[in-house]
Amino acid sequence: MARSSSAGAFAGRVIRWQRAHGRRDLPWQGGRDPYRIWVSEVMLQQTQVAAAIPYYLRFVHRFPDVRALAVAPAADVMAAWAGLGYYTRARNLHRCAQFVVERHGGEFPRSVRALSELPGIGRSTAAAIAAFAFGARAAILDGNVKRVLARHFGVAGYPGTAAVERQLWTLAEELLPGDGIEAYTQGLMDLGATLCVRTRPRCGACPVARSCVALAQGRTAELPAPRPARVRPLRHATVVIIRDDDGATLLETRPPTGIWGGLVSLPEFDADASDQALRTSIADRYEFDVVLEGSLPHVRHEFSHYSLVMQPRLARIRRALGASDCAARLVGRDALRESALPAPIRRLLQQVDGDAGVR
Numbered sequence: 213m214a215r216s217s218s219a220g221a222f223a224g225r226v227i228r229w230q231r232a233h234g235r236r237d238l239p240w241q242g243g244r245d246p247y248r249i250w251v252s253e254v255m256l257q258q259t260q261v262a263a264a265i266p267y268y269l270r271f272v273h274r275f276p277d278v279r280a281l282a283v284a285p286a287a288d289v290m291a292a293w294a295g296l297g298y299y300t301r302a303r304n305l306h307r308c309a310q311f312v313v314e315r316h317g318g319e320f321p322r323s324v325r326a327l328s329e330l331p332g333i334g335r336s337t338a339a340a341i342a343a344f345a346f347g348a349r350a351a352i353l354d355g356n357v358k359r360v361l362a363r364h365f366g367v368a369g370y371p372g373t374a375a376v377e378r379q380l381w382t383l384a385e386e387l388l389p390g391d392g393i394e395a396y397t398q399g400l401m402d403l404g405a406t407l408c409v410r411t412r413p414r415c416g417a418c419p420v421a422r423s424c425v426a427l428a429q430g431r432t433a434e435l436p437a438p439r440p441a442r443v444r445p446l447r448h449a450t451v452v453i454i455r456d457d458d459g460a461t462l463l464e465t466r467p468p469t470g471i472w473g474g475l476v477s478l479p480e481f482d483a484d485a486s487d488q489a490l491r492t493s494i495a496d497r498y499e500f501d502v503v504l505e506g507s508l509p510h511v512r513h514e515f516s517h518y519s520l521v522m523q524p525r526l527a528r529i530r531r532a533l534g535a536s537d538c539a540a541r542l543v544g545r546d547a548l549r550e551s552a553l554p555a556p557i558r559r560l561l562q563q564v565d566g567d568a569g570v571r
């Protein structure tokens with residue numbers, strides 16, 4: 213564990229380095245609005261900074277404060293998030309905004325404990341919001357910070373296990389500086405994102421290299437320990453691009469929970485359905501008589517718990533059989549561009565139509 217003098221030295225070096233070399237002009241920096249800090253922190257949980265910036269700018273333009281987000285239709289929130297992945301984050305963001313308005317009068321609570329009780333805000337995100345918005349002395353421990361601490365202090369074991377995570381939280385708490393919490397918190401994030409990166413860390417430029425255990429012992433490649441190997445189960449499905457003669461595409465709103473919950477996507481069927489079974493299912497579910505017109509190459513997409521292999525099929529609507537009461541509708545080309553499509557489905561439609569069809 214860190215002793216207080218070496219902890220002070222570590223924090224001091226991180227703070228000085230951040231002030232001289234860290235990132236200071238990201239669009240969510242330079243203000244203390246907890247709403248904007250919260251949106252950026254949630255986006256950055258599973259998305260790199262460069263990829264998150266355009267989404268962040270569009271999102272806060274569309275929903276400039278917590279009240280605007282709270283009253284927005286769920287479909288608009290999902291559309292603003294579409295393409296970022298990990299959609300539970302968007303659903304939680306929406307629920308959390310409503311919670312903040314209903315229970316806290318539209319003001320974010322200031323304590324880490326109260327912040328971490330909000331939907332979708334874990335201990336590390338709560339600490340980041342409290343530090344950046346309110347100057348609270350609170351420890352963060354996201355994936356980047358775990359890597360920096362595991363290497364610098366030579367902590368063995370996979371950080372996803374409870375015992376190793378506890379050890380890292382203890383370290384993170386012990387290292388907190390008395391002053392400069394914003395620069396320190398940002399410095400740890402910057403260090404993990406720009407120097408102490410997963411492969412080939414740039415130790416030559418690192419402000420804490422002189423006290424780094426992994427560097428001294430030549431173990432930067434083996435720390436932190438990787439997640440134990442796990443075979444991801446494979447799931448197969450058939451997705452059908454069903455279109456009418458005007459080129460409108462049948463899209464279905466997915467249930468609010470589960471994979472791609474709340475987004476709109478292509479109708480999905482059993483992978484082993486025969487052509488006849490597919491046509492019958494489409495007629496039963498959507499009230500359309502279709503002609504199946506061919507297949508496209510398989511598309512594979514990795515979720516955290518399984519891999520999905522999709523067999524895309526093309527179908528043309530021959531005639532409507534009646535009024536369907538399911539959550540599907542024909543979407544013209546212009547509306548398709550604005551639809552909250554999952555990224556792999558958007559890419560698939562781009563392949564079919566070329567970039568002019570779906571952005």
Ligand code: SF4
Nearest residue numbers: 408413415418421424
């Ligand atoms: S010296 Fe290298 S391994 Fe150690 S904290 Fe710095 S960048 Fe990471």
